[in-house]
Amino acid sequence: MSEHTFQPRIIAFCCNWCSYAGADLAGVSRLQMPADFHIIRVMCSARVAPEWVIKALLNGIDGVMVLGCHIGDCHYISGNHRAAKRFVLLKEMLSFVGVNPDRLLVDWVSASEGRKFQKLVTEFIERVRELGACGQRHVEIQTPHR
Amino acid sequence: MKFLSREALQTWLDRLANEATLIAPRLVDGILLYRSVSSARDIVLDYTRPKMSAKEVVLPSSEPILLVEKRGQDVNLSEPPTGEQVVFGLRPCDAHGIAVLDAVFVAQEPVDLNYARRRNATTLVGLSCPQMWEDCFCTSMGGMPNDPSHVDVLLTEVENGYAVTTVTDKGRTLVAELSLQEMEYEPPESVLNEAELVLTQEHWPDRFADQYWDLLAERCLECRMCAYLCPVCRCFDVRDQVVQQGISYSKYDRLRCWDSCTGANYRMVAGGHNPRATKGQRLRNRFFCKFHYFPVEYGLSGCVGCGRCIEACPVNIDIVEVLRDMSRASNAPQTSKVSPNAETGITA
Amino acid sequence: MTEFALQDQIRARAKELLASEQVQCVIGYEHGSRGQIRPVFIHQSTDTDRLVWDQGCTHNLVTYLRDKKGAFGSGEHPQRVAIIVKPCDSRALNVLLAEKQIEREHLYVIGVVCAGIVEGAGYAGQSSDKLQARCLRCNDRVPVIYDLLVGEPTQAETEDDYIDLAELEAMSPAERAAFWLKQYERCILCYACRQVCPGCYCSICMFERDDSLWVGIAAGTKEKEAFHLGRAYHLAARCIGCNECERVCPMELPLSLLNRKLAKEVQALFHYRAGDKPSQSPLATMLAEGEEFPA
Numbered sequence: 185m186s187e188h189t190f191q192p193r194i195i196a197f198c199c200n201w202c203s204y205a206g207a208d209l210a211g212v213s214r215l216q217m218p219a220d221f222h223i224i225r226v227m228c229s230a231r232v233a234p235e236w237v238i239k240a241l242l243n244g245i246d247g248v249m250v251l252g253c254h255i256g257d258c259h260y261i262s263g264n265h266r267a268a269k270r271f272v273l274l275k276e277m278l279s280f281v282g283v284n285p286d287r288l289l290v291d292w293v294s295a296s297e298g299r300k301f302q303k304l305v306t307e308f309i310e311r312v313r314e315l316g317a318c319g320q321r322h323v324e325i326q327t328p329h330r
Numbered sequence: 331m332k333f334l335s336r337e338a339l340q341t342w343l344d345r346l347a348n349e350a351t352l353i354a355p356r357l358v359d360g361i362l363l364y365r366s367v368s369s370a371r372d373i374v375l376d377y378t379r380p381k382m383s384a385k386e387v388v389l390p391s392s393e394p395i396l397l398v399e400k401r402g403q404d405v406n407l408s409e410p411p412t413g414e415q416v417v418f419g420l421r422p423c424d425a426h427g428i429a430v431l432d433a434v435f436v437a438q439e440p441v442d443l444n445y446a447r448r449r450n451a452t453t454l455v456g457l458s459c460p461q462m463w464e465d466c467f468c469t470s471m472g473g474m475p476n477d478p479s480h481v482d483v484l485l486t487e488v489e490n491g492y493a494v495t496t497v498t499d500k501g502r503t504l505v506a507e508l509s510l511q512e513m514e515y516e517p518p519e520s521v522l523n524e525a526e527l528v529l530t531q532e533h534w535p536d537r538f539a540d541q542y543w544d545l546l547a548e549r550c551l552e553c554r555m556c557a558y559l560c561p562v563c564r565c566f567d568v569r570d571q572v573v574q575q576g577i578s579y580s581k582y583d584r585l586r587c588w589d590s591c592t593g594a595n596y597r598m599v600a601g602g603h604n605p606r607a608t609k610g611q612r613l614r615n616r617f618f619c620k621f622h623y624f625p626v627e628y629g630l631s632g633c634v635g636c637g638r639c640i641e642a643c644p645v646n647i648d649i650v651e652v653l654r655d656m657s658r659a660s661n662a663p664q665t666s667k668v669s670p671n672a673e674t675g676i677t678a
Numbered sequence: 679m680t681e682f683a684l685q686d687q688i689r690a691r692a693k694e695l696l697a698s699e700q701v702q703c704v705i706g707y708e709h710g711s712r713g714q715i716r717p718v719f720i721h722q723s724t725d726t727d728r729l730v731w732d733q734g735c736t737h738n739l740v741t742y743l744r745d746k747k748g749a750f751g752s753g754e755h756p757q758r759v760a761i762i763v764k765p766c767d768s769r770a771l772n773v774l775l776a777e778k779q780i781e782r783e784h785l786y787v788i789g790v791v792c793a794g795i796v797e798g799a800g801y802a803g804q805s806s807d808k809l810q811a812r813c814l815r816c817n818d819r820v821p822v823i824y825d826l827l828v829g830e831p832t833q834a835e836t837e838d839d840y841i842d843l844a845e846l847e848a849m850s851p852a853e854r855a856a857f858w859l860k861q862y863e864r865c866i867l868c869y870a871c872r873q874v875c876p877g878c879y880c881s882i883c884m885f886e887r888d889d890s891l892w893v894g895i896a897a898g899t900k901e902k903e904a905f906h907l908g909r910a911y912h913l914a915a916r917c918i919g920c921n922e923c924e925r926v927c928p929m930e931l932p933l934s935l936l937n938r939k940l941a942k943e944v945q946a947l948f949h950y951r952a953g954d955k956p957s958q959s960p961l962a963t964m965l966a967e968g969e970e971f972p973a
Contacts, residue, residue, distance in 0.1 A: 238904060242900055242903055243900070276943040282854035553868055553869060571894045571896070644800055645737065
């Protein structure tokens with residue numbers, strides 16, 4: 185971690201059929217974007233369990249993106265509908281416990297939308313940079329044996 | 331008797347809080363717990379008993395017992411650090427609990443090094459109970475509300491201050507700096523509850539096959555709260571965990587944490603077989619461990635009569651009710667009130 | 679109808695059911711030690727006078743049905759049980775039915791019209807007259823599912839405005855984070871909240887795995903936060919608000935706040951309340967027939 189700029193740690197879950205291909209297109213088209221993110225390919229955005237997001241944000245990851253196919257275009261018909269439902273609820277819960285819901289981005293990127301991928305990622309990384317590190321929540325609390 | 335005024339006590343406690351870790355009953359969001367305090371002001375002096383026992387002081391709910399660091403090919407093992415700690419305001423039942431844990435962890439070989447490390451760095455200052463409360467039955471378990479046997483120093487509240495009884499050398503060292511006044515005064519006796527009839531340890535096996543245990547356990551939620559709040563329950567799980575993993579540097583902790591025989595998977599073995607597959611078997615084990623296995627093994631009762639499990643159980647599994655049912659079910663002669671300070675606890 | 683009249687009705691029906699072998703067990707409430715009410719499992723028709731009904735009957739007995747589950751699918755003689763439910767408990771029944779955890783034919787449901795349960799119920803000295811917080815905001819008086827209804831059906835005018843969430847919702851995120859982290863300090867990970875909950879029936883809880891896959895065994899803040907958040911999320915649109923989790927917590931963690939926040943959002947987003955019907959559960963992870971979201 186550089187002393188001067190905070191380098192956020194970001195995970196982007198991309199679905200195989202749309203957003204992963206869109207990310208690939210962004211790369212092949214040599215679109216410039218910051219490199220502070222790791223892509224994890226999943227077959228569908230519905231595969232992304234909300235527990236993964238909780239675990240990530242509580243274990244030092246500063247931001248999580250879940251990118252799927254556009255509504256109506258899911259390769260498995262309704263996977264992205266489920267993802268949409270789940271993450272809307274998860275964001276409310278995260279906000280309620282003081283985790284900024286902006287740290288979770290859920291959006292839809294098709295295989296031909298390299299530019300959209302670039303834009304989303306660039307803006308998200310900037311936003312998370314502004315928000316700072318998420319992992320500092322866990323200050324060890326005093327207990328008798330410590 | 332030696333007398334310590336209230337003001338002198340506050341001053342002394344403030345000093346202790348600066349010199350060592352001072353652990354005393356303090357409110358944590360409205361719940362009374364034995365916790366470290368930074369000033370005597372935080373200490374609650376008028377209470378029944380804290381929600382949790384003082385077990386955490388010597389056997390924390392989870393603790394690293396070994397720290398492993400690997401740099402390249404070099405492996406370094408170290409013990410977690412321990413500091414001096416003084417427990418103030420310890421109820422005699424909780425002190426009794428620590429004494430029972432001592433019998434398990436340090437009194438015989440092999441000594442549990444982690445427990446011993448903490449125990450040796452701990453001084454216990456007890457506070458007598460002015461009375462026994464509703465759920466208390468310490469007198470039936472070899473204890474007394476003003477029992478000095480298991481602490482280093484015992485305080486008993488009197489008018490304007492406390493009567494001080496030093497019990498051990500450690501205690502004498504701790505209070506050496508205090509100027510205690512001599513007073514012609516007897517500390518008041520605690521108000522006692524009626525003692526319970528307790529089935530003697532050798533008659534419990536007769537009750538092993540009773541259907542009673544399955545019926546009792548029907549309502550048990552297997553929440554393990556009873557074991558966690560108990561001053562004596564001490565079963566634990568050990569697991570290695572990765573703290574950090576890298577090519578050139580890795581860090582692992584060996585963690586020990588509380589477990590309970592009432593939990594479903596406690597006795598499950600590799601392959602999935604569970605010798606205590608039913609709730610009844612598990613709950614039976616809890617009572618047998620306290621009143622038969624433990625006394626047979628260590629000569630001490632596995633229960634100190636603090637009453638926490640009675641207060642906390644959400645489905646009213648009442649250890650005193652169980653004891654009464656066992657006494658009634660058995661035709662054997664039982665013991666009633668047990669004298670405190672007896673070396674072997676409940677008379678066999 | 680007075681409480682005693684309701685109690686007599688319950689006892690009479692329980693006796694009939696057991697004597698005629700329509701059920702093998704009646705799950706209800708009885709007087710325990712020290713003036714407490716506790717759950718009871720009546721197996722003999724001669725024991726039915728142990729059953730009681732009053733405003734101390736706080737326990738959600740539906741949680742015990744998952745114990746019976748083993749006996750249901752296991753061969754020639756599935757156990758049939760009768761169970762006493764309050765309106766809140768009955769919604770838990772619907773959740774379990776929708777999730778195929780129990781079969782309707784294995785149940786005889788004795789639904790009781792409920793006027794509320796008092797504070798301190800289930801513990802010694804429960805002689806308070808004040809109703810529990812969850813009852814003060816409850817709009818249900820009649821169970822939503824029953825084979826026998828005990829008591830005169832009444833209506834309620836209460837409105838649940840989620841006022842208990844207002845204080846937290848008004849805080850800044852940093853204050854909220856500090857609030858919750860402070861709560862976890864007291865938590866001893868006894869899992870009583872999970873054990874008492876009818877909605878938590880996983881045979882191996884993912885937050886307590888032997889391989890520490892999701893959380894380790896340490897009782898640290900990270901583990902506690904993961905457990906509480908994960909559990910609350912798993913109960914989204916399934917929690918029926920019986921508040922037993924909060925009642926049993928030895929450290930008095932305000933667990934209902936998390937569950938109620940999610941219930942409030944589920945109501946606002948999906949116009950849905952858990953357990954009103956034995957269908958559509960778990961809403962938060964599944965799609966109903968023909969459902970599209972975002973609508």
